[in-house]
Amino acid sequence: MSRPPTFRPPSCARARALRTSRGDFAVLDAEPDESAGARRGTVLMLPGYTGSKEDFIALLKPIAAAGFRAVAVDGRGQYETDGPDDEAAYAQSELARDVLAQAEATGDEPVHLVGHSLGGQIARAAVLLDARPFRTLTLVSSGPARISPAQQHKVKLLSDALAVMDMSEVWEAMRALDPPEEAATDGEDLRRRWLRHRPAQLLATGRQLTVERDRIDELAAVGPLPKHVLSGERDDTWPVPLLDEMAVRLGALRTVIEGAEHSPNTDRPAPTAAALVDFWSRN
Helix, strand or coil, rough: CCCCCCCCCCCCCEEEEEEECCCCEEEEECCCCHCCCCCEEEEEEEEECCHHHHHHHHHHHHHHHEEEEEEEEECCCCCCCCCCHHHHHHHHHCCCHHHHHHHCCCCCEEEEEEEEEHHHHHHHHHHHHHCCCEEEEEECCCCCCCCHHHHHHHHHHHHHHHHCHHHHHHHHHHHCCCCCCCCCCCCHHHHHHHHHHHHHHHHHHHHHHHHHHCHHHHCCCCCCCCCCEEECCCCCCCHHHHHHHHHHHHEEEEEEECCCCCCHHHHHHHHHHHHHHHHHHHH
């Protein structure tokens, strides 16, 4: 589970509903600093499995300071965005169409698209449906196909638990196995986020992560769309050498954030933001 250091957005960002043709999505919308001059572009940011828009909080201020608008999204059934109890509503194709609608609703197409982990695979699916709304694509700690065997096992354990326990009971079981790390949050924000996720969303997207096929050749053929593969120097969800190989296959810029693991956006936000801004500035 990603652990943002805080759930309080910076002063440059406001929490609001992004109204789209496919419903409303909770977002943190960070406007560029006036001192940065004219807006240099808009970024749409998609969180990973069990995550939320708050996973990008530490990136919002430096991105805005560089002149970019950043819109971090709770996907359908994630945290503050509502969703149905029908698992079919969370098919990857449905979530990808949500992303296309979100990009349109920013009013700033084409946008720079960023997806972390599961969000990266959803971002990829959106680009494969229609690349026109996107200026660049950055995959953050998001691999070419299904997650590692160890992570598949964890997802199965979670899915089995969700079949017989409510969200509160599952939370207590997870905390017993994996206590929250010391952070600015005392764990209550994480608990509140967990309880507001839709179980159907977790079940459907967890299954996607365990069966996702390799679509890198399809994505490599999408052009002209600059691509960027960014990760920490360690990752137990997709091995880093696999991400290195994926970047080569995509002809993508490759960035490794020293000292970060699966969530460089929360582990090392300053160098992560700098790498993103540098990539967008070239494109």
